[in-house]
Amino acid sequence: MEEKVEAYNKKNAKISxxxxxxxxxxxxxxxxxxxLELMREWFFDNYADPIDLPYNGREGGYQYxxxxxxxxxxxxxGTFSEYIEERFxxxxxxxxDEINHEWGGNADTSDWYYDQFDDIINPDDAGVDLLAKPLRSFNESLGHIKDMVEIPIKPEKERYLLGMLQVNTITAMETYLSEVFISSLEIDQKFMFNFLSNSRDYQKETMHLSRLFDSPSDIESHIALVKKKVKEGxxxxxxxxxxxxxxxxxxxTYGIDLPREIGPIYVAVSQRHDWVHRNGKSKEGELVEISKEIINELIAKIEELVTFVDTSLKALIPDDDKFDVADEDPGF
Incomplete structure (x- = not known):
């Protein structure tokens, strides 16, 4: 009997x-x-890099x-060994393990989790204004980082300050790239179409026609739910x-080829885990090179990248949405 129950459970086991x-x-x-892709999606759906968790040195480090x-x-x-070959x-x-040896559990991504991103998921702006908030936030963050780079500090402590600032600079960049990407989906419906057409996450989604054609309002409601789901993802x-x-x-999604001359950014991203998880040492135990010159070069490259993205996205905005009331003909 137990063998039958075990066989039944194995046959009907599911993951979400x-x-x-x-x-x-x-x-x-x-x-x-x-x-491989399904296992990868499942893992990142359930587990998170501790870098996004609270850190308290007195309490032993990252708070899981x-x-x-x-x-x-x-x-x-533990989850897949009965169903997928060990080598995969x-x-x-x-x-x-190359990313990190330890992982935290993901937060419950229910409505309260996404409320903090409401101004991005449900923007009230249009046109150029969609791009203004992410850029303003990025410039503010980078301004603080630039000021901190110049803070006088003892030589033996400077290395740790600069390492922290390198990580913060990458965080400012990724926050901008995510916020402006999500906001820009509202520029034109074709961009949402482009994203869905090229995303493996949604290629196998099914939709019942009855949900579309009950009434015009139902169609609009369903489209709104799809857009919300995409942005939350x-x-x-x-x-x-x-x-x-x-x-x-x-x-x-936008037909934008990002610049290739961003080598220092790739280097800083690869060193991110060295600073966060290994106190500024590589996997081989060697100290990661850091200096004010390296930080300033990184900041300059990220500013170039952000300027390029901002200019490229603005070029996609219809001329009517670029019209500035301040330029309006005064009538004389």
Whole structure:
């Protein structure tokens, strides 16, 4: 009897990713790439980099307020070992261990979680105003960082201040890139279409026609819910991952090719975990090089990138939405 129950449970076991459910027993029919991608999505849906958690040195470091620390090997093998070949699970474990060895639990992404992003998910602005808030916030953050770079400090402590500022500079960049991307979806309906057409997250979504054609108001309501769901999903992307997240998103959605001459940014992103998790040391135990010159070069490159993105997005705004009331003909 116990064997029958165990077989039944194994056959009907499911995992959830967002609002979708997958039968684990059906994974054997998927391609190897699809197996890896589904496991990756499941992991990031449930576990988060501790860098986003509160930190308290007196309390032992990162505060795992949503559970943890968790380890990729334990979580992935514990969930998928009965359904996916060990070598594929180990491949993803190695990838995740390169990012971090310990993970925290994700917050409950219910409505209260997304309320803090309400001005981005449900903007009241149009045209150029959609781009103004993210840029203003970025400039304010970078202004504080520039001021802190020049704070007089003892040489033996300067290294730690500059390391913190390097991490904060990357955070300011990724916040801007995420906020302005999400806000700009409102510029034209074709951009939401472009995103959905190229996103693997939504290619397998199904929709009943009856939900569209009950009434005109139902159509509008359904479109609004789709847009809300898309934006909430974008909030959770890893926006410091330029190569795999930011570059393809901007290209596929807005047709914007980000500049290639941003080497210092890639270097700083790769060092982000060295500062946050290894106190400024590489995996080999070597000190990460840091100086005011390096920070200032990074700031300059990120400002160039942000200026390029801002200019490129403004060029996509219809001329009618660029019209400034201050330029209006006074009538004489």
């Amino acid at each position: 990713i967002g609002s979708k459910e997958y039968r684990l027993n059906a994974l054997k029919y998927k391609s190897n790439d699809d197996k 307020i949503h559970g943890g620390p968790y380890y990729a090997s334990e979580e992935l093998f 699970i180990q491949e993803l474990v190695d990838e995740l 974008l909030v959770d992307k890893l926006w410091h991952n330029l190569k795999d997240v930011v570059v393809p998103l901007y290209k596929n």
